[in-house]
Amino acid sequence: MPASALFIDRYRLILLLSLLLTCGFFATTLIGYFVSKQAIRSAIIGQDLPLTSSNIYSEIQKDLVRPVLISSTMAHDTFVRDWVLAGEANVEEMTRYLAEVKERHGAFSSFFVAERSGNYYTGAGIFKQVSPDEPRDAWYYRVRDMQPDYEINVDLDMANRDAMTIFINYRVFDFAGNYIGATGIGLTVDAVRRLIGEYQQRFQRTIYFADAQGQIVFGTPPGHAVDLRKRPGLGPQIERILAERSGIYQFEADGDNHILNVNYVPELKWYLFVEQNEDVALAGIRQTLYANLAISLAVTLLVIFLTYLSLRHYHSRIEEMASTDKLTGLLNRHAFSILIEKLMANHRRQPRPITFLLADVDHFKAINDRHGHRAGDEVLAGIGALLRSNLRAADFAVRWGGEEFLLVLADCPAEEGRQVAEKLRLAVADARLCSTDPALQVTLSIGVSEFDGQESPDQAVSRADRALYSAKGDGRNQVRGCTNQHLS
DSSP, rough: OOOHHHHHHHHHHHHHHHHHHHHHHHHHHHHHHHHHHHHHHHHHIIHHHHHHHHHHHHHHHHHHHHHHHHHHHHOOOHHHHHHHHHTTTHHHHHHHHHHHHHHHHOOOOOOEETTTOOOOOETTTTEEEEEETGGHHHHHHHHOOOOSEEEEEEEEEEGGGTEEEEEEEEEEOTTTSSSEEEEEEETTTTTHHHHHHHHHHHOOOOEEEEOTTTTTESSTTOOOBBBBBTTTTTEEEEHHHHHHHHHEEEEETTEEEEEEEEEEEEEETTEEEEEEEEEETTTTHHHHHHHHHHHHHHHHHHHHHHHHHHHHHHHHHHHHHHBOOOOOOOOHHHHHHHHHHHHHHHHHHOOOOOEEEEEEEHHHHHHHHHHHHHHHHHHHHOOOOOOHHHHTTTOEEEEEESSSSEEEEEEOOOOHHHHHHHHHHHHHOOOOOSOOOOTOOOOOOEEEEOOSSSOOOHHHHHHHHHHHHHHHTSSSSSSSEEEESSSS
């Protein structure tokens, strides 16, 4: 196959391999991306948002357990009941008691409202008297008439500048089971705010509370909408969400898909919203996608480059094997036919003398018979190495036959060629080419002919062959020249 055809086939193979690798890497990466995307989406809907919501709910309940126990202790405290039954005579005793509860337990406020007097006691004294006609006292009458022992209520604390407070209101009974008032403590809602902030930072999700009217109580949803009915994408669903009280919902806003988990918190009478921007959640795997694509491209380029080097190496190796004699490392006849054509073409453009040397190993059959074919191969390989080391870059040596070698000397007249031949003859005679018998002396007979410019290369080689046989006939281990007319 011509070299140009091999070149084209090699690059077609590289191109095909490039396309296959690129398509394979990109397909695998994209499939992995979409599978990961679906897995993350399923995890958000099925695990992450519900778990976050449950954790927040559990934290809120945990934060409320201790205040409930404190309020229960106050409601069942013998001092409180004895003090009420004694006629609420010493106000300072109740004031000191409430102040101590507040300080000891780190409450935002502590209180007792007496049923008989209507007095509202705090750690600072009598704050006011409750009245059925005062709307802001409605909580007391609700507690008085309810069946459970206590309630958790979120309201403004009049005794603390109307700060939003979580109250634990506990009913108090005397030793005979008669209702005598309500006591408890108030907690600032900053704990809830802090909890929301921690979870938003930890889970990279938006967390907020809304009341039954869809108004934001705590937290700030995207867009800072106080009324969820006005939130793009979410507004049309808010009535259904508030009615269902819990569930998973999806909506689009600002071009992004949002996943929402909603749970009703009965203790606070609020709705807990945990929201995840799906595009934000997928930002990590998008970065991974880009990194994988870059790695795939780099690997593809590396594989293609290594393939190119391998193909070039094996192509060169194949060419070398096709043109080189394996035993001696010299060129073979196929390579000679290519190089001699180039040399003749150069000679036609610019005639310069060309000399052919045809060398034959003397008594080579005897070497094989006496020392074995392995020794004979060692001799031929050694001669090949000597020939290569003693020739110029412009010259080339060919293994012409079994033990025959042809040397082509460019820009070299016959006389100079004879000198080169003599030098080679002496080099072989002085060399020790057989490792099993270092004393074995190997000699060459060499025929020399100079190309006359008119004949063919084969004719010039034939004249060198006649000169070689003349050298052998005259006793071997010598150089003989041949012109068109006669031997010399």
